[in-house]
Amino acid sequence: MSDPLVLVADDGPVRTLTLNRPAALNSFTSAMHAELRDALDAAAAAHHVRAVVITGAGRGFCAGQDLNDPGMAPGADGKVDIGAVIEANYKPLALRLRAMPVPVLAAVNGVAAGAGANLALGCDLVVAARSASFIQAFAKIGLIPDCGGTWLLPRLLGRARALGLALTGDKLPAEEAVRLGLIWQCVDDAELVATSQALAQRLAAMPVKALAATRQALDAAAHMTMEDALALEARMQRELGHQADFAEGVAAFQQKRAPHFTDR
Ligand code: T3D
Numbered sequence: 001m002s003d004p005l006v007l008v009a010d011d012g013p014v015r016t017l018t019l020n021r022p023a024a025l026n027s028f029t030s031a032m033h034a035e036l037r038d039a040l041d042a043a044a045a046a047h048h049v050r051a052v053v054i055t056g057a058g059r060g061f062c063a064g065q066d067l068n069d070p071g072m073a074p075g076a077d078g079k080v081d082i083g084a085v086i087e088a089n090y091k092p093l094a095l096r097l098r099a100m101p102v103p104v105l106a107a108v109n110g111v112a113a114g115a116g117a118n119l120a121l122g123c124d125l126v127v128a129a130r131s132a133s134f135i136q137a138f139a140k141i142g143l144i145p146d147c148g149g150t151w152l153l154p155r156l157l158g159r160a161r162a163l164g165l166a167l168t169g170d171k172l173p174a175e176e177a178v179r180l181g182l183i184w185q186c187v188d189d190a191e192l193v194a195t196s197q198a199l200a201q202r203l204a205a206m207p208v209k210a211l212a213a214t215r216q217a218l219d220a221a222a223h224m225t226m227e228d229a230l231a232l233e234a235r236m237q238r239e240l241g242h243q244a245d246f247a248e249g250v251a252a253f254q255q256k257r258a259p260h261f262t263d264r
Contacts, residue, residue: 061111105210115149122152127185128185
């Protein structure tokens with residue numbers, strides 16, 4: 001039997017998914033997409049999982065689409081239907097991340113290029129090793145940023161920097177990515193696993209239903225008037241205020257003890 005293309009490991013409430021095609025810098029084949037989709041669905045369905053970490057095996061995080069994948073071969077008309085690949089694989093992946101019921105953290109261990117960069121940026125928090133880098137490699141092969149890149153980059157960086165990265169395809173080192181506000185944190189390579197796992201454990205102990213709702217509210221508010229955003233806040237707070245986690249959080253505060261959150 002061949003090795004899994006996505007390794008799955010639990011440490012209590014934290015599930016780590018490791019992209020596992022290190023010889024090709026964990027670039028995406030259709031088969032790896034299918035395994036990652038299944039793994040994300042399984043993590044979403046497993047009640048004990050309260051945070052997910054995505055990382056890569058070997059020296060890279062993910063080099064985007066595997067440019068040697070047979071799925072990239074031209075059809076009878078001599079053309080490759082990349083739109084079909086996006087619809088089948090990258091669009092569902094980007095939307096899955098956005099709809100996860102728990103926080104998702106990218107632990108970027110090395111180069112993240114093309115859709116691999118935007119996979120990382122689509123996670124809720126990105127922690128990168130100092131030697132890691134982010135490359136919007138698409139322009140170099142005649143494509144536009146995908147896997148949510150056109151939506152994410154201007155929101156994270158503003159139009160000028162988004163276009164700068166997307167048009168040049170230049171390598172952005174992790175430290176610079178933090179400075180620009182593209183990612184959350186950059187740590188020494190030797191600290192990446194410990195730091196990202198500790199952060200994931202910390203999030204897992206928090207009211208994760210509210211954390212997922214926070215992501216949803218921020219994303220939705222980006223398209224709204226302030227008045228509409230305020231109305232959404234009221235609706236979502238009403239719903240969260242009816243959850244056990246809110247009662248627990250307030251009780252723990254009043255009783256001066258650590259809270260134990262269980263909603264998901
Ligand atoms: O269907 C569609 O196309 C639509 C979807 C598009 C989404 C996309 O992601 S498009 C962008 C695709 N990705 C790229 O264009 C990146 C290509 N890779 C690179 O530019 C470089 O590999 C890196 C800058 C990422 C890293 O450079 P370096 O020097 O550290 O490593 P390397 O030597 O280039 O790569 C190491 C191995 O990984 C090498 O294999 P080998 O020669 O040792 O057998 C290389 O071929 C392989 N590899 C790296 N990236 C890919 C890849 N193999 C297949 N596909 C890749 N994307």
